[in-house]
Every structure is written in structure tokens, then in C-alpha cells.
Amino acid sequence: MAHEANRPRDAEPIGPEDTSGVDYRAHPERYRVGLGEQGVFEVEPYKGELLPLWRFRTPAIARESARSIFERFETYRAQGDFVGMDMARKFLQMGYTRSRRYANHQGGRKYHPTTGEPLELPGDPTKAESASIFGEYWFRARTDPEYLRLKAIHRGRPEGLSLGDGDQS
16 A cells, blocks of 8 residues: 555554444553544544634634643643643644644645646735744654653653654654
8 A cells, every 4th residue: 555655654544343332441452642632633542632623723722722731731741631731732733733734724624625726825824923823832742752642652662762763643
């Protein structure tokens, strides 16, 4: 498969069979990091805790949303809850990517719905600011030393082993 060849060496495949009905707080060993935002809407109970906080309509809303999600990240970190930290990181990443899509494409639509041709519509500059806000928090989460340490342990690596440049989470 072409997409497998393009997958960074540290990304783990994740599929629907990995997420059906599992309480990942009770069974963190079942969690697979996946690539980027993969699994963000499937991993409970974290989805239920973080989704209500995720908003990006205006920079003010994005600022409050990103701050609230990052506070959850810090709470999960204090509890040693890697799965919660990673899910918070994914919601911050998703706030950035979705805001960028709306910043670049009016209405968030990249392609014409019937022809599939790329749309040349003006974007939304307020969404660019929202993306910047989420981007700052996303960077803080994905570079957090404790997050990186717990991620290495979760993936079965010895503590302190670098995850390498190919890691995109």
C-alpha cells in the first residue's frame, strides 16, 4: 500500500477494530498513537472530555478552547496519563489544521462538491489567527519532555530514546 510507505517510522496503524467500545483510561495498553489526529473521535472517555472544549470560530473562542484543552493536557500529565495527554495533543493539532483549512478555503471546502475541481475562494483571516493560537499550544504539547518520555515508554522504547525526525505527532 502506498500510504504505508509514506507513514513515518514511528506511526502505528490504527483501525476501527482498535477502538470499538474500549475505555482507554481503564485499558491504556490498548491505545495506539497512530498518525497525527488519527482516532481523535473514537478514543473514549477522552473524546467526551475534550470535544466539548474544541472550538475555533473566532480567535477569542480559539484562545479559550486551546487554553482549556492544554489545561486538560497538564492535568493528564500530572496524573501520568499518556493516553489523555496524546488525545489533548491531537485536539490541539486538529484545532490548528481545521482552522488552517478555513483560513485557506472559504467555508472549509477545498474542492467543488460535484466536479472535484479545486476551489479558488478567498479564505478567512480570522481563522488564520485561530490556527496560530492552536499551533502555539500544539507545539507546547508535542515537545513537552514528560509527554515525550511517556510516549517512548508507551511505545515500548527505553526511556530517553529519541523518537526521531519522522515522528509527526
